[in-house]
Structures are given as C-alpha cells and as structure tokens.
Amino acid sequence: MTVPDHTEGEPLLRIAGLSKRFGAFAALSDVSLDLTAGEFVCLLGPSGCGKSTLLRLVAGFETPTSGTIMLGSEDLAALPPHRRPVNMMFQFYALFPHMSVGRNIAYGLKGMGMGRTAVADRVAELLRLLRLDGFEGRAPDTLSGGQRQRVALARALAREPKVLLLDEPLGALDRSLREETQGELRALQRRLGTSFVVVTHDAGEAMTMADRIAVMNQGRLVQIGDAASLYERPASRFIAGLLGDVNLIEGRIAGPAAGAIQAVETGFGRIEAATERSWGLGEAVAIGIRPERVTLVAGAAALEGRITERTYLGDRLRYRVTMADGTILRASVLSSGHALSPGDPVGVAFAPDAIAILPP
C-alpha cells in the first residue's frame, strides 16, 4: 500500500486536536499524537478512557467531532473505512465464522487487483509468517485461542498496511500464552517495519512491547513517553499508580534545596526530590516513590520508622514500615541481604532522583 508524499523522518500518522462526543459524553478530548514509521505505540488506560475510540476514529468506524487525522499528506477523515490505508486487528478477532482460515486471510486481498495466484502466494506467505501452515482449510471455530489470534493478525497484515491498529490483541489469551505472544508480536513488528498502534489496559504488556506508551484517562492523552520515563517520572498520581506499585505521600513544598532539588515537608519529615518543574512555596503536592527505591538502613537516620510487616516473595522481601506519624511505606528489597523483623526500628532514606513530585 502506498502512502502519498511521505518522506522519511516526518511523522507517518499525525493526529491533531481529535475530539469525539457521543451526545453529552466526551469520549475523546483534544488528543494529539504523532507516529513515526516503524514505531510501536501502546495506548494504555483503564476501560472507558477513550483508547478504543481513538483507534476506531483512525480506522474510520467513528467520525470525529473535531480534529484531523493525517496519514502522510492524506486526510483520512474524508475517507470511508474501506478506502483507508490502515488495517485493524479487532478485539476478540472478529474472524468471519463462515470462511476458512485461508479465505479469512485472503478477504482483504480480493479487490486489490491481484491475480488468483498472487493472492494464493500471499496467503501462503502469511500462513508461514504466523506459523499457521496446514490450517488454511480449517474453520475459525475449530482453532485454539492462540491460533485464532494469529489468523486475525495475518488477515490484518495481508494488505501490508503502513499502520496497523490492534485493539487488545492479547486480551483474550491466557496468561502464559500472553507473555510469549508479547515477544512474538514485538519481533514481528520489527521484522515488517509496520507501525503498530496497540490498545491495552495492561501496563506490563505496554512496557514490554512499546517504543512509546501513550497513557489515556477520561478521554485525554495524559502522558506519552517510553516505559522508563513514565515509570520514573510520572506526571500524575494516576499514571504513577497505573504503571506499578507506588507509595504516595501527601506533603507541601518547603522550598528549594540544592540545584534542581526541592524539599517537601511530609507528616514524618522532610524529603528532598529532584524535579524539572517549578513549584510554589507551601504548595500542596504528593510525592511518589516506588517500593524498590525505598532504602532501609539499620541504625540512626533522618527518617525513622518501625517494621510492622514482612512478606517473603522469593527473590524479594516486602516490608511495611510505619513512620512516626503513622504513615505506612511499602519497601521492596532483595531477599539476599539481612532480613529485618516486625518490631525492628529502621531508618528510611530515598535518593532524590527516585522521587517524583506530583500534583496533589
């Protein structure tokens, strides 16, 4: 499939100011997102956050209330779904139940001006690519979940789209198969160089597969970046909690310390945190710190607490530490070191760059 006037380096897909209202409900509000060729982007968020609506707008099943969707220099909004040079892999696959695997995969190739043998060759190529050799004549309902997932992927890839939209592609698979398939999907995307936009509600899945993760909440795109930047420097409590376990502590800005380090006064003492933003003195904030970035030190420290619970998780030990004001901190440490016991007094320390200052 050719995309007119697209030059390397420019974004391939450019979504600008996209909004979608269903009556009084704003499903999507002013979302802008650029996708470069060959990029793997995950749209991550809880159900109802607008991620599927965004995908359906790009595919053409919904009409935007406002905003533009450009593929190269072509405005997709003007085209009906069957004329758009993007393809979609549907949640629960939507395989045609009355067609064999082979005919499902060939469906998109008919009407592309390909000869009968060219279609057969392409189908054979896709069957090989997705390890479906020998399944060509089978009916979809005789296949396992993993096989159906691969048929859906083959069918969506058949027309060689520049951008492939995948709606919860692994959502219907069981856990072990899902982890295996994450790697396969990523490898396939690298090999084909197709841009993937994957909708998922599973943060682990997004972190495993994506070049960039676009976090969505209540119809808005709230933060976009690679897994590490989202995990280490979340923009809000919502994002911090979405990407993993986090201690959230209320506090107030107590003034700048050295350089880009801010001091935050919390209920159990003063904490220093690195931040790129400027905060007003006395401003109410929350600080987020991951349990594995909490350092426990035996003996005297600036911040002191007491171990109230210990859980053994094999490779790690998880502690609950009750601070002087009753705040409970969760700390996760490698289990190879000396184990502390409930009742032990303990000092708590944080590296400033391990802490994110968040709006309250």
Next chain:
Amino acid sequence: MRLVRLLPLLPYLWLGAFFLLPFIITLKISFSAAATAQPPYLPVLDWSAGPVGWAYFLEALDFANYETLAGDSLYRDAALSSLALAAAATLILVLIGLPIAHAMARAPGRWQPALVALVIVPFWTSFLIRIYAWIAILKPEGLLSGALMQLGLIASPLEIMNTQTAVLIGLTYAYLPFMVLPLYAVLNRLDPRLREAAADLGASPARVFWTVTLPLARPGLAAGALLCFIPMVGEFIIPDLLGGSDTLMLGRVLWSEFFSNRDWPLASAVAILLIVLVVGPVVLFREAEARREEAGK
C-alpha cells in the same frame, strides 16, 4: 413429582394428539369412497364384528381418489399454481423483508423494540378483516385506483381485483412479518464487528452485504422462507377473497370438495397431497443444509 417426570413427553403427546392422530384419520378417509351416509364415506370399521370386520374394512380401502387426482388436470393445475404463487410470493417477501430486517437491525438500539412492535401490530386485527380491507383497496373503484387516477398516473381503473396479482399482493402483505422477524432475529445478533472487519479490509458496503451479512443471515432467511412458503401453498382465505374464480389454488379446491361437493375422501386426498407438497421442500432444504455442513467440515 411424577407429573414433572412426564413433562418431557408433552411435545410427543401434543404432536400425537393434534398432528399424528388427525393425519392418520385423514389418510384413512382419503382411501375411502364417498357415500350418502353419516359419516359421508365408506367403509366404517365395525368394532363389534371382530377380525371379520377388520378384513372387510381393509379390503374396502383403495387408491381411487389419488387416481382421480392424477387423472384430472384440475388438481394438477391447482397444485402447480399453488406452488408457483407461493414461490413467487416467497421471492417477493425475501426481496422486501431483507432490506426491512436489515434496516431494523441497524437502527439505533432504543428504536428497535418499537420497530419490532410495528411489525407485529397488524396481528392485533383479525386476519380476515385485514384481507377484506385489501378488497376495498384493490377493487376497480377502490382506494388504489382512485389515488392513481387522482395523480393522473392511470386513465382507467386498475383491473387487478380477482386476479393472481391481487393474490400475490395479499400473500406478500399477510406473510411479511413471518419473513421479517426471523431475519431480524439473525441480523440483530450478527456481531457488528464482522461488518467493520470486512470494511476495514477494503470491502465496499455492497461487498460487505454479499460476502458477510447475507451468508451469515442464511439461517434466518431459510426459517423465514419456510415459515411463509408452507402455509402459503395451502392458503385459502387470500385466494378466495382476492383471487376470484380465476385463481386456482389447492386450498380452494380442498374447500369446495369438502363443503360444496361433500366428497370427504377426495378432499382428504387433496389434503394429503398438500402435505406431500410442503414436506418435499422442507426435506430437500434439510438435506442441502446437511450436505453444506458436511462440506464445511
């Protein structure tokens, strides 16, 4: 508690009492001869005579009525005409019912119960009265001719009352709900993502309909077609009221044999012929389904 255990037998009891038993009686009468008696046919089994009575009874049965049916072109013509009219009406019903059901299934969800209710609403008026109403519409001085003449589309009144055209119109009108409802039930359950997937893969709306919607609506189409075709073959009221004397259908032949000629045995033979005619398509259909299923495996 023992009553509950009898519950699974209920369908068989029902079929036995209201289909099999009457069928056997009709079959028996069709092998009898007409008589000026009470009941108006012979032989009648004499239970008191024992085995001799049975022997006499069985000996008296013959195929004379079926020979009459085969020999007289009236019955053959009536049968062919019934099948042809029912088939034509079924085809028209598919062509009208499919777009209606398709539009209903794709209408916004909150409208759908109202649309289904509108399809069913005619049943609140007696079938007979609704067919009488069509006389008022179709007769030369009726509503249809009057409206078309007012509009200047025709110069003289339409001559469709008492023709096969009127019967076709009546059949199509009366049986439309039986075509629309099964089709709607199937189309309504159809996963909309299948149509979206087809469109996503480059299929135009027309191709989506022919390659996805229609094949998946086949069970509803088959149910609707059988639900309409079978009763239409034996339909009596519509050809009698709208078809005039020109229209020959088995239902009317049966009626006149039974009531005008008081020839119960011949009327019974016509009834048996009717059953054979409608069971035939059902069996053929089921076999075609089975073959298709076999081929799909």
